Amino acid sequence: MPNQCIHCSEIYGDGSEEVLKGCSKCGSRFFFYISEDKLKKIRESSEEEIKLSSEEKRQIEEDVRDIVGIKEDEAPIVMDFESVKVLKPGKYLLDIQNLFSKERPLVYKLEDGKYIVDLVASLNRSDEKTI
Amino acid sequence: MIRILKDLSKRILNSLFGRKEDIKLGFYGPPNAGKTSLANVICKDWTGEDIGKVSDVPHETRHVQVKEKVEIDYKGKKLTFKIADTPGIATKVDYEDFLKYKMNKGTAKKRAKEATQGIIESIKWLDDMDAIIVVLDASQNPYSQVNITVVGNIVARKKPVLIVGNKIDLRKANLKKIEAAFPDYEVVGISARKKKNMDDFYEALFRLAKKI
Numbered sequence: 001m002p003n004q005c006i007h008c009s010e011i012y013g014d015g016s017e018e019v020l021k022g023c024s025k026c027g028s029r030f031f032f033y034i035s036e037d038k039l040k041k042i043r044e045s046s047e048e049e050i051k052l053s054s055e056e057k058r059q060i061e062e063d064v065r066d067i068v069g070i071k072e073d074e075a076p077i078v079m080d081f082e083s084v085k086v087l088k089p090g091k092y093l094l095d096i097q098n099l100f101s102k103e104r105p106l107v108y109k110l111e112d113g114k115y116i117v118d119l120v121a122s123l124n125r126s127d128e129k130t131i
Numbered sequence: 132m133i134r135i136l137k138d139l140s141k142r143i144l145n146s147l148f149g150r151k152e153d154i155k156l157g158f159y160g161p162p163n164a165g166k167t168s169l170a171n172v173i174c175k176d177w178t179g180e181d182i183g184k185v186s187d188v189p190h191e192t193r194h195v196q197v198k199e200k201v202e203i204d205y206k207g208k209k210l211t212f213k214i215a216d217t218p219g220i221a222t223k224v225d226y227e228d229f230l231k232y233k234m235n236k237g238t239a240k241k242r243a244k245e246a247t248q249g250i251i252e253s254i255k256w257l258d259d260m261d262a263i264i265v266v267l268d269a270s271q272n273p274y275s276q277v278n279i280t281v282v283g284n285i286v287a288r289k290k291p292v293l294i295v296g297n298k299i300d301l302r303k304a305n306l307k308k309i310e311a312a313f314p315d316y317e318v319v320g321i322s323a324r325k326k327k328n329m330d331d332f333y334e335a336l337f338r339l340a341k342k343i
Contacts, residue, residue, distance in 0.1 A: 063244045067251070084247060090226030090240030092247040096277065099254045100284040 002039050003031040007057050011039065030061045030077050052088065059089040153200065153213045154340055157260035159253065159285070161277045162189040162219025162246075164268040165297035167196070168323035169332075170216040174198050176329075182216050188232045190246035192218045195256050205333045210340050215256060218249030220277050257284070261343045262291045264336075269296035269304035269320060273312040282313060291342035293335050296320040300327060 003019050004011050008026040011034065012018045022029050034042070052060070064077065064086060085093040158166040171181045183196040196216045203210050224246045226239035234242070257263075263285045267273055285292050293316070296309045300322040310318045319335045321328040 059240075067244060067248045084251070090236075090243040092224040092243060094222050094224070094247065094250055096220055096222055096250070096254070096280050097284075099251060100257075100280065 001033045001035060004034045006030045006032060006061065007054070011042075028061075030064075056089055060086050063089060153211045154343060155215065155259060155261045156212045156336075157215045157217060157256060157263045158266055159217055159257070159263055159281055160219060160266040161268070161271075161275065161281075162221055163187075164219065164266045164271075165323045166219065166266045167192050167216050169264070169266055169295065169297060169321070170196075170198070170214055172323050172326055172329065173203070174201060174214065177201050177203050182214060188229060188234070190219060190221075190224065190229075190242060190249065192216060193242070193245040193249040194218065195249075195252055203333065203336070205337060208337060210337065215260065217253035217256060218246065220250050220253055220281055221246070222276055224250070257288065257290075260290060262339050263293070264339075265292055265294045266297050267294060267309055269299050269306050269309060270301040273309045278312070282316070286316075291339050292316055293339045294318045295332065297323055300325045 002011055002013055003016065005018075005023040005026060005028050007028040007030060008023060010018075010023055010025045012023075012031075018024050019029075019031055023031075061077075067084075084095070084099070087093060158170050160166050167183045167185045171183065171185065174180055174182045178198065178201055180198070182198045183192055185191060195218065198214045198216075201212045201214050203212065224243045226236070226243040229239035229242055230236070265278075265282055265285065267278060282292065282294070294309060294313050296304070296306045296318055298304055299306060299320040304320075306318065306320040309320075317335055317338070319328065319331050321332050
């Protein structure tokens, strides 16, 4: 699935090395997965900007890193699924059934239907694939 | 499979030689139901110390609080518990809800972030518990998504569960509604604040311990 940089909204294809090394436009390592359908919609409607202020994006990244427990700023986070949505700094929606479910990873999502974080998978990836 | 075998051998050993390990007892439920208040009554009664701070502001407990070696000697029977008081589980945490408690925006946002972290932590601890006390506010509607999901997931993990309807001293309290919502589980009504019906609670707790 393609990834979108949360800070500058740049879109990268599946498996792009920018996700590991940082966005080539703004250097951020904070991305979310984006489905092909969503990508198509974004391209058609040209609404690729994420509707949060840069201060809100920065705060959300800081909060998510804190909640996830990733200390290094360099570790990339790719967000996926929908267990925990971060609507804005200080506003969270939790799908507790997903959180209870062992089969599904723990996740975050920013703004309804758009911005997503994957907690467990991000952590596992850093162990297993050194993302 | 390994976990099932481990649990089984633990049960056999416990029944043959008596329980050697302390019973890990988790307090779960929605925010502001009185989990910490009840855990405090128990800890104060049997160790002389509280487990944590209580407050009217929701999400006061934002990390799992543990009290080891809580030895309860009730009517000649003794059991030792490791008590884990967990942060309240919610489907929504919004800093704006804290602003009415005269909290500034920054503090409220920090509290919301920590509360979210706390919910995740609570759920992670569940697998490590031997038995669960679900604490509900008897003056609130028990048919909430949180209550049903929490109880359902505890039962799905085959953990013995006791449901406590707290705040029965309040005029709006309705224990029958909790009993109707969870007919398959034992429900005990108490008031942690007024230490009401604690004898019934301890009786039920010892019955719960037998199910482990």
